Amino acid sequence: xxxxxxxxxxxxxxxxxxxxxxxxxxxxxxxxxxxxxxxxxxxxxxxxxxxxxxxxxxxxxxxxxxxxxxxxxxxxxxxxxxxxxxxxxxxxxxxxxxxxxxxxxxxxxxxxxxxxxxxxxxxxxxxxxxxxxxxxxxxxxxxxxxxxxxxxxxxxxxxxxxxxxxxxxxxxxxxxxxxxxxxxxxxxxxxxxxxxxxxxxxxxxxxxxxxxxxxxxxxxxxxxxxxxxxxxxxxxxxxxxxxxxxxxxxxxxxxxxxxxxxxxxxxxxxxxxxxxxxxxxxxxxxxxxxxxxxxxxxxxxxxxxxxxxxxxxxxxxxxxxxxxxxxxx
Numbered sequence: 001x002x003x004x005x006x007x008x009x010x011x012x013x014x015x016x017x018x019x020x021x022x023x024x025x026x027x028x029x030x031x032x033x034x035x036x037x038x039x040x041x042x043x044x045x046x047x048x049x050x051x052x053x054x055x056x057x058x059x060x061x062x063x064x065x066x067x068x069x070x071x072x073x074x075x076x077x078x079x080x081x082x083x084x085x086x087x088x089x090x091x092x093x094x095x096x097x098x099x100x101x102x103x104x105x106x107x108x109x110x111x112x113x114x115x116x117x118x119x120x121x122x123x124x125x126x127x128x129x130x131x132x133x134x135x136x137x138x139x140x141x142x143x144x145x146x147x148x149x150x151x152x153x154x155x156x157x158x159x160x161x162x163x164x165x166x167x168x169x170x171x172x173x174x175x176x177x178x179x180x181x182x183x184x185x186x187x188x189x190x191x192x193x194x195x196x197x198x199x200x201x202x203x204x205x206x207x208x209x210x211x212x213x214x215x216x217x218x219x220x221x222x223x224x225x226x227x228x229x230x231x232x233x234x235x236x237x238x239x240x241x242x243x244x245x246x247x248x249x250x251x252x253x254x255x256x257x258x259x260x261x262x263x264x265x266x267x268x269x270x271x272x273x274x275x276x277x278x279x280x281x282x283x284x285x286x287x288x289x290x291x292x293x294x295x296x297x298x299x300x301x302x303x304x305x306x307x308x309x310x311x312x313x314x315x316x317x318x319x320x321x322x323x324x325x326x327x328x329x
Contacts, residue, residue: 001030001051005208008157008182008223011037011044012055012216018044045100048109050191052100052211053218060100060211062187063091064290077277085286101188109189113196125200132197136171142259142316143171146228149314149324150257155179155225159249161214161242166194168230173198173205181205182224184212217245224250229258244306250327256308257324259316260296296321 009018016039024032035044035051045052054060067089071080083089094100101109111117115125122128136143146168147153153176160169163185172181185191188211195209212218227246246256275283287293296313300323303311308325315321 001033001046001049002028002206002208003030004206005051005182005210008208008220009035009051009053009210009218010220011040011042012053012212012218013037013042014040015220016040022046047101047106047188048113048192049195050109050188050209050211052188054100054186054211054213055216056096057093058213058216059092059094060186060188061092061105062190067091072274077274078282081274081278081283081286085289105189109192112189112193113199115196115200117193117196118200128197129201132167132170132201135167136174139167139171142320142322143168143230145314145316145322146230146257146259147172147175149312149322150226150228150255152176152179152226152228152255152257155255157224158182158226158228159184159219159224161227161229161246162231163194163209164190164231166190166197168228169194169207170198170201170203173203173207177205180208182208182210182219184210184214184217186211186213214242214245217249219249221248222251224254226250226255226257228256231259231261243302243308247306247308247327252327252329254327255324256303256327257322258299260294260299260321260323261319262296262321296323299323 003020006018006020010016011018014037016037018035019038020030020033020035022030022033029049030046031049033046035046042056052060064084068080068084071083071089075083118125118128122131152158152172157180160172160181160183163169163183169181169183191209191211198207210218227250250256284293300311300313303325307327309328311323311325313321313323
């Protein structure tokens, strides 16, 4: 964690200022420490260079992926999907007297922050570089449109929401050299993977990575010139509540831009197998109960409802649409 982030972050519950109590620093970064809210006195931790700013009780992990994987080992695929959709399987909660991350999760984070992770996953560091370069080139047109429609190239401070493994974030870091970039994702281990890859690839930028719940964004009001999300908002349970948070943290005249996928052609291999097994109609019906797989009209209406204006959209290909709008006060 770079100390200058304190000018931007706040308690996600009461929006109070955070005071740093650092325990370990390396190469100009705070690696371990605490962030104490000066208003409600809640204590947040910094682990492995990542500030964890999820509200009390909220565990910083990709619960849908983790719990669905677990459920698929216990019951048949249709039953597993149904149990998630009906709320019979929910995100794990953490009590006030236990750490937000287990020792196993901390170790997983350190592994994903290492060269070993890239070698194990892609065969070699060179293989990892080639994979990400290929994916960035495949999505170049799409990413350039997001940058253009969201005015990211004309922004001083931007936020990437739902970073995942950081494909869009890497593209932004490589192309917007003078822009201050922030990133949030609910998954601590995802962000550790991004942190490690950027270091190993030599992407020497001060990118602020924050483990946070996008429904309770840990940033001050009127903070960003642009907020963008590529393949992020549609993967966040209860996505409609996110737009009011994006509106709150945007400066007046700031832009929000996201994408929506019509159909399931672009999902990853494992999810494609699951969809084929349970049936597309069954999968969509159940996941939409969680507020997932939003339609274009739902996103537009949600944006209008919290105050966005000048809302426009553009179809990029047979499956993907970019939607953008401006905060005007």
